[in-house]
Amino acid sequence: MMLARWLVALFALAAPIAQAQNAEIAATVTDERGKPVADAVVIAVPSDGNLRLPRAREEVVDQVDKEFLPKVQAVLVGTPITFPNRDSVRHQVYSFSPAKHFELPLYSGTPQAVVFDKPGVVVLGCNIHDWMVGYVYVSESPYFAKTDSQGRAVLSDLPPRSYVVRVWHPQQTGTEEDSRKNVDVSRTGRTEVEWTLTLKPEVRIRRAPVHGSHGTY
Ligand SMILES: [Cu+2]
Numbered sequence: 001m002m003l004a005r006w007l008v009a010l011f012a013l014a015a016p017i018a019q020a021q022n023a024e025i026a027a028t029v030t031d032e033r034g035k036p037v038a039d040a041v042v043i044a045v046p047s048d049g050n051l052r053l054p055r056a057r058e059e060v061v062d063q064v065d066k067e068f069l070p071k072v073q074a075v076l077v078g079t080p081i082t083f084p085n086r087d088s089v090r091h092q093v094y095s096f097s098p099a100k101h102f103e104l105p106l107y108s109g110t111p112q113a114v115v116f117d118k119p120g121v122v123v124l125g126c127n128i129h130d131w132m133v134g135y136v137y138v139s140e141s142p143y144f145a146k147t148d149s150q151g152r153a154v155l156s157d158l159p160p161r162s163y164v165v166r167v168w169h170p171q172q173t174g175t176e177e178d179s180r181k182n183v184d185v186s187r188t189g190r191t192e193v194e195w196t197l198t199l200k201p202e203v204r205i206r207r208a209p210v211h212g213s214h215g216t217y
Contacts, residue, residue: 023185025155028194029147029167036151037169037197039072044143044155044163047182053078054142058113060084061124061134063091066207068124068134072170074146077138080113092127099138103127121168131205135170160186171199 025044029037045051056079062069064086075081083093085108094103099120104111106128116122116138124134137144143163145153162184168176185191 022156023158023160023188024190025158025163025165025183025185026190026192027145027147027153027155027165027167028192029151029153029169030194030196031199032196036147036149037199038147038149038151039070040147040151040153040167040169040172040195040197041072041074041137041139042145042147042153042155042165042167042193043139043141044158044165044183045141046159047162047164051141056080058082061136062086063093063126063132066091066126066129066132068132071133072135072137072146074137074139074144075116076142076144077119077140078115078117079138080115081136082110082113084110090128091132093124094127095122095124095136097122100136129207131207133205137168158185162186165193167195167197169197169199171202173198173200 027042029040031037053076056076058080059073059075061073061081061083066087083104085091090106090108092104092106095101099118100116100122102114116136119138119140122136122138124136126132143155143158145155147153162182165181165183166176167179179195181193183191183193
């Protein structure tokens with residue numbers, strides 16, 4: 001009886017300690033005027049390069065009202081992505097990016113998933129609608145998150161150790177490599193990291209009616 005009670009007390013003590021062992025990096029990304037930057041991807045790679053990758057689960061990039069949704073999708077390397085067409089017109093999604101070269105021939109509905117098997121930035125386009133631009137950020141590390149409208153991204157459940165943390169955004173001036181910061185979360189539970197990005201103006205191709213033989217693309 002004594003032993004059982006002692007064990008219960010021990011577990012009660014041990015539980016909060018075990019929880020505190022998982023660290024968190026809270027990132028804030030703003031532009032030069034202090035405005036929050038949404039759709040920035042924050043990636044943390046253990047400094048010792050030791051990565052254990054979980055099994056990648058399928059993700060989705062929709063086409064809605066002739067735009068990619070989300071505009072920026074961040075996934076772990078090896079992730080299959082489906083590109084469901086929610087529009088009544090057909091799309092032809094492709095990328096010429098070195099990290100993934102693919103093309104989904106003119107389609108309605110949902111074609112078979114494309115596996116993003118190389119880390120890097122994949123720029124998405126549609127052969128029918130020139131203004132459609134989207135991005136898949138393929139992370140080599142399972143520790144990544146995308147900033148919300150407040151420019152905030154939280155990487156939680158990090159094993160306590162030191163990380164090299166970096167940020168990527170489609171309009172970023174300078175390179176992702178230049179944004180690297182060393183962050184040690186081996187002791188503290190939560191660490192705040194901030195970036196101020198200089199953003200290039202967004203290049204938008206004006207939406208225009210497409211003149212085809214049937215006029216209804
Ligand atoms: Cu399209």
